[in-house]
Amino acid sequence: MNKIATPAKTKTPSSEELALIEKFLNDTTLFLGPDPEIMQNHDLMPRSAVEDEAIGRMSDAHTIAKIRDRIQAGCDEGYEMVEQMGAAPGAKWGDVITGVYSASGDLAIASAGGVLLFSALVHHPIKFIIKNWLNDPTVGVREGDGFIHNDSRYGNVHNTDQSMILPIFHDGKLVCWVASTVHEGENGAIEPGGMPSMAESPSDEGLKMCPFKVVENYEIKRDLLTFLQNSVREPKLQYEDMKVKLYACLRIKQRIVETLGTDGPDALVSTLRLTMENVRTEVKRRVSEWPDMTVRTYVIQDSTLRENCVVKVNCKLTKTGDRLIFDFRGSAPEFTNRPTNTIVAGLKGMLSQLFLCYVWPDLPRGQAAFAPIEVITDPHSIMNCSYDAPNSQSLMSIFTGFTAGQHAVAKFLYSCPEKYTKVHAPTFNMINTFIWGGVSQHGETLGNLCADLNGMGAGATVDRDGEHALAPIFATMADIGEQELNEEDVPFLQLVSKKMTRDAIAPGKYRGGQGYTMMVATKDSDQWGFMTTCQGAKIPPMQGLFGGYACGTYPLAKIRGVDVYDVLLETPEKFRHSIEELMNERPFEGASYTTHHMGMGFEISKRGELFMISQGAGAGYGDLLERDPAGVVRDIEEGLISPGVAERLYKVKFDPATLAIDHQATATARDAERKARLARGVPYAEFVKTWNKPTPPAHLQYFGCWGEDIDKLYMGSAERFRTGSEPKPNYMPNPKDVRIAELEARLAALDALGGEKQ
Amino acid sequence: MKVPMTEYLRIDLDSEKWECRVCDHEIGPATKGYKEGMLVHDRDPREIHPPILDPDKYRYTFCPDPEWVRILEYYCPHCGTMVETEYAIPGHPPLHDMQPDLPVLRAQWAGRGQLAEPVVGPEVLADQGHSH
Numbered sequence A: 001m002n003k004i005a006t007p008a009k010t011k012t013p014s015s016e017e018l019a020l021i022e023k024f025l026n027d028t029t030l031f032l033g034p035d036p037e038i039m040q041n042h043d044l045m046p047r048s049a050v051e052d053e054a055i056g057r058m059s060d061a062h063t064i065a066k067i068r069d070r071i072q073a074g075c076d077e078g079y080e081m082v083e084q085m086g087a088a089p090g091a092k093w094g095d096v097i098t099g100v101y102s103a104s105g106d107l108a109i110a111s112a113g114g115v116l117l118f119s120a121l122v123h124h125p126i127k128f129i130i131k132n133w134l135n136d137p138t139v140g141v142r143e144g145d146g147f148i149h150n151d152s153r154y155g156n157v158h159n160t161d162q163s164m165i166l167p168i169f170h171d172g173k174l175v176c177w178v179a180s181t182v183h184e185g186e187n188g189a190i191e192p193g194g195m196p197s198m199a200e201s202p203s204d205e206g207l208k209m210c211p212f213k214v215v216e217n218y219e220i221k222r223d224l225l226t227f228l229q230n231s232v233r234e235p236k237l238q239y240e241d242m243k244v245k246l247y248a249c250l251r252i253k254q255r256i257v258e259t260l261g262t263d264g265p266d267a268l269v270s271t272l273r274l275t276m277e278n279v280r281t282e283v284k285r286r287v288s289e290w291p292d293m294t295v296r297t298y299v300i301q302d303s304t305l306r307e308n309c310v311v312k313v314n315c316k317l318t319k320t321g322d323r324l325i326f327d328f329r330g331s332a333p334e335f336t337n338r339p340t341n342t343i344v345a346g347l348k349g350m351l352s353q354l355f356l357c358y359v360w361p362d363l364p365r366g367q368a369a370f371a372p373i374e375v376i377t378d379p380h381s382i383m384n385c386s387y388d389a390p391n392s393q394s395l396m397s398i399f400t401g402f403t404a405g406q407h408a409v410a411k412f413l414y415s416c417p418e419k420y421t422k423v424h425a426p427t428f429n430m431i432n433t434f435i436w437g438g439v440s441q442h443g444e445t446l447g448n449l450c451a452d453l454n455g456m457g458a459g460a461t462v463d464r465d466g467e468h469a470l471a472p473i474f475a476t477m478a479d480i481g482e483q484e485l486n487e488e489d490v491p492f493l494q495l496v497s498k499k500m501t502r503d504a505i506a507p508g509k510y511r512g513g514q515g516y517t518m519m520v521a522t523k524d525s526d527q528w529g530f531m532t533t534c535q536g537a538k539i540p541p542m543q544g545l546f547g548g549y550a551c552g553t554y555p556l557a558k559i560r561g562v563d564v565y566d567v568l569l570e571t572p573e574k575f576r577h578s579i580e581e582l583m584n585e586r587p588f589e590g591a592s593y594t595t596h597h598m599g600m601g602f603e604i605s606k607r608g609e610l611f612m613i614s615q616g617a618g619a620g621y622g623d624l625l626e627r628d629p630a631g632v633v634r635d636i637e638e639g640l641i642s643p644g645v646a647e648r649l650y651k652v653k654f655d656p657a658t659l660a661i662d663h664q665a666t667a668t669a670r671d672a673e674r675k676a677r678l679a680r681g682v683p684y685a686e687f688v689k690t691w692n693k694p695t696p697p698a699h700l701q702y703f704g705c706w707g708e709d710i711d712k713l714y715m716g717s718a719e720r721f722r723t724g725s726e727p728k729p730n731y732m733p734n735p736k737d738v739r740i741a742e743l744e745a746r747l748a749a750l751d752a753l754g755g756e757k758q
Numbered sequence B: 001m002k003v004p005m006t007e008y009l010r011i012d013l014d015s016e017k018w019e020c021r022v023c024d025h026e027i028g029p030a031t032k033g034y035k036e037g038m039l040v041h042d043r044d045p046r047e048i049h050p051p052i053l054d055p056d057k058y059r060y061t062f063c064p065d066p067e068w069v070r071i072l073e074y075y076c077p078h079c080g081t082m083v084e085t086e087y088a089i090p091g092h093p094p095l096h097d098m099q100p101d102l103p104v105l106r107a108q109w110a111g112r113g114q115l116a117e118p119v120v121g122p123e124v125l126a127d128q129g130h131s132h
C-alpha cells in the first residue's frame, strides 16, 4: 500500500532504487491498514490468464446462461436461508445478501433479493485477502477456510454489516469466492444498534474487523468467536448469525461444486467472467443511448445528527459518448468528529444500487453494472472521507448522494427512447425508524432497530403516484417487519404504527408515496432506550422532479412525564392516534411536549413515555395543477391530505360534505392560479439580481461549495474554508458546550455569574 | 427535429431553442439554461408543506424552515405551467441543471427520427408464476 512520494528538490531515485525502496517498505510494513489501491477502485479486475484460457475453451452462450441461472438460484437459496434463519432483525426483513465472486474478487452474481449494496462492496475485503493473506505463511487461504469482515474502511458501508467470505477450490486451485452479508445491528459501539451517531472517531464505532480467518475446516474457531462475542452487546446474535452466514455460503458452495461436477471448472470460470464482461459492455452501450449532457443538482443534509447545520451534497453528472461521470466535488468537507462521512466505496455501492434497482433492473446483479461508471470526489470530503474520520452514520451521505444521482439520472432518461423503467422522482431517503437497546423483559441485553427503516415512500413516476412506505432505496423485496412478532422480544410497543401521516405530503401531478406514523413507548423494562438517526427536520433531504415538490420535513416529538399505559387503562378516551392531535391538543395534564431534530442520541426512556416520528414521502412529479381532481379527492378520502390543504394547493373545488368535485369551478380556479403565477413570477435575469448572494448566508453554518465555484469549500461560515484538494481538520464543538456557552453569555450579560473564578 | 427533454420542455434541434411542450412557447436558446427564459417565484416552503404541529408551540413542525430553505418555482412565462422546482439555500445561485451538447444530440437524433411521443417505459407487471 505504500506509495512513494519523492520530495521535489532531492535527487530523484532511479527506477531500480524505487523498486528496492518499495520492496523494502512492503516487506517491513508494520500495519496493513485500509489499502487505497483496493478501496478507491470499483472497476473489474483485468481478465486473468486462467480466465482467458477458460474462455478460450468454453464460451458457449447457452451453457453460460444455464450455469448463470444455476448459480443465481444458488445465491437465492443462500439468501432465503439467511433470511429465514438469521437472528438479526435485519436478516428477517431481507437486509442481507449473498453472492459469488471471481477468483480475483469481483462480484459476478448476487442474490435477486436483498441489499445489493453490501455485495457490491464485499469485493474490497476479498481483494484485501488475496493481496495480503493468500501468500502470507502465517495466514494463507485453504479449502475449508472462512473469513469475517465488518470494518467499512476495508469495504462495505458501515460496521454494523458483517460478512462471511469463503474461498472455493477445485482440484486444489482457487476458482471463486462466496460471501454472505447481514445488517447485524449490534457491534459493540459507543451506542447500541451498530450505527452510533455519537461516534467522534473510529475508535467509538465498536468492532473493527479487517478481514481475518475465523473458520477452518468449515468450523468456526471458538476462541476467536468468544473474543467477538465478548466485544458486542448481543453475544448470542454474534454466534448464531456467523453460523447462519457460514451455512448459507456452504449451500452456495454446494451448488458450485455440483456445477463443477457437471460442467467443469472452465465453464464456471468462463461464466463468471463473461457475465461481468458482457454486463459491462452492455452498460456502456446503454449509456451511449443517453443524450450527451451535463446535469447539475444538489441535496442538502440539514444535520450531522448532533446539530443542525447545512451540509451540501453537490452532484454534476456528465455523459459523453459511452462515458458517465458522477462529479461530487464541491460537497461538504469531511467532519473530523462527526460520523456522517462516507468512504467513497460506500457512495459507489449506493449508486450501483440506483442503476440495478431503478434504471436497469433487468441486468444481472453484480459489480459489473457500475464498473464502467466514473466517480470524482474531493479527498477528505463527506463523500470520500479519510480513514481517520468516523463513518458509522455514512448512510446519511450515501443516501443523499444516491438521491442526487437519482434526481440527475431522471433528467437524462426522459428523452431517451430506450427505457428499462419509467422516469422516477426521488424516493424518500432517510431511515425514519427507532433504533433501540437495553435489557429486555426477558433479561437479555439487546441492541437493534425497528424494520420500519425499510418503509420509505416511493417517488412518483411519469404516469403514476408514488407508492406509500414501499421499500428502502437500498434493497428490493425487503419488508417492514411484523411488529407483533418483534414485541415478543422487546419491552416496548408501537402504539401507533402504519397509520399514514396526514399532510406530510410531496405534491405534484403525481404525488409522492407517503410515510406513516410510528409511536413507541417502553413498557416492561427499566433499562431501555431509543435513538433516531435521520436528517431532514429543517430542510427536505431531496428535490422534486419536473415541477413536482419534494417531501416536507420530519421531526421527532416526545411526550414525557406521562405513563401512557396508565392513561390507556384508566382514561383511554384521552389517547389520540396522531402526532398532530397529541401534540396540539396536549391531552395529558402535567406532561411535557417537545420537538427535536431526528438525530437523537441514545436516550433511556421511562415506561409509558411517547417517542413519535413519521416515515417520509417520496418526491412528486410534475405540476400539481395538472393532478387529476379525482386523485386529490382520493387522497382526502385515504387520509393523506386534509381537505383545506388539498383545496389550497391543488385548486380543486369540491363539496365539503360529499367531496363531489365541481369540475367547472376547479378549471376556473386552476386557470386563475396560472394567471397568478404569471403575475407573481419574476423574469429570471431580474430575479437573480436580488436573489443571488456571493457567499453562504451568515445565519447558517454552511459546509460545501457555494454556487459553481467547486474548489472553495466552506466550513461553517463565509470566513472559514478550504480548497477541494487540500484537506483541513473540520471539528465541530460539542452541542452541549455550545448551549452552555450561550447560557453563560446570558448569565454574564445579567451579571449573574456571581464572581465565579475563570 | 424536436426532442422532448422533460415533462414540459423540448429542444428544437434546428432552431436550437428550448420550447414549452404545453403551449409551444419559445423559451430561449438551448445553448443556455431554460431557466433563463422562465419566470421565478421564491416560495415560502411553509405554503407547500404546511405545519402539522402548532408553530406557536413547537420548534419543529413538519414544515421546512423558511430561513434555511426556499422553493424556487420556475413558470413558463406564456402558459404559467410550473416547469421545475428547486429547493434552494437562501441566496444560492440557481443551478444550470440541464446543459445538453447540441451537435451530439443532433447527430444522435438524426439516426432515430422524430418520435410522436416520448417513450414512457415498461410497466412493472405481476409475475404469472411458473406453471406446467
Ligand SMILES: [Zn+2]
Binding pocket: B020, B021, B022, B023, B024, B025, B076, B077, B078, B079, B080, B081
Ligand atoms: Zn408554456
